[in-house]
Amino acid sequence: MVATACASAAATTAVKTVNRVSSSRVASRASIFTGAQLRRTVSAAPARKANMQSVRALFGGGGSSAATSSSPIYDFKVKGIDGSEVKLDRYKGKVLLVVNVASACGFTPQYTEMTELYNKYNKQGLEILAFPCNQFGSQEPGSNSEIKSFAERKGFKGPIFAKTDVNGSNAEPLWTYLKSKQGGMLTSDVKWNFTKFLVDRSGEVVKRYGSTTTPLAIESDIAALL
Secondary structure (H helix, E strand, C coil): CHHHHHHHHHHHHHHHHHHHHHHHHHHHHHHCCCHHHHHHHHHHHHHHHHHHHHHHHHHCCCHHHHHHCCCHHHHCEEEECCCCEEEHHHHCCCEEEEEEECCCCCCCCHHHHHHHHHHHHHHHCEEEEEEECCCCCCCCCCCHHHHHHHHHHCCCCCCEECCCCCCCCCCCHHHHHHHHHCCCCCCCCCCCCCCEEEECCCCCEEEEECCCCCHHHHHHHHHHHC
C-alpha cells in the first residue's frame, strides 16, 4: 500500500509539472504573437475544428460520430410470417426483445408472459420479435400459417417471422449477428427454444438470456431501457 501511495503521489506530481510546463510554453509562445496574428489564429480555430470533425466522421472516433452512427442490426432483412420482406430499420428507436419460439416446447407457456410484456410496454417503445425455429427437438413442426394461428390463440400480438434456423450454416444472418454480440456458455450457439436477446433503442445488443429465464424475470431490464 505504501508503494501504491508513493506511485500515485509521484504520478500526480508529474502531471502537475507537465501542466505547469505546458502552460508556460503556451504563454511564452503567445507573447511573441502580434495582435493581428492572434486574431488570425483565433478566427482559424473553428475551421480546424470542423476539419477534425470531418476526419473523425470518416475514420471513426469522436463523440459526435459515435452518437449518430447507425447500428448494423438495422441493416438486416428478414422474412415475415406471411413471406414478405421485413427491414429491421422499421424498429429504429425501439427496445427489442428477440426470441426463438416453438409451439410444442416445455417453455411454450412463456408466450403468455411475452404477451403480457408486449401489452404493457408496446406503447412505450417495446417490440417483441418472435422467430419460430424447429432446430430443438423438432418442437416447431407446423407451417408458417399454423404457427401464426397458434400465436394468435395465445394472444400474442407482436411481430412473428417465418420459421428459420438460428444455428448452423443456414442460420438467419440476424441471429448470427446477435450471437456474435452476446455469446453463450461454452459456445455462442443458441442452446434451446426461447433464448432471448435484448436490444436497446440505439440498436446495441445489451443482454442475452437462456430458455429458463422467463420474460417477466427480465421486466426490470426492459423497463430500464424504455
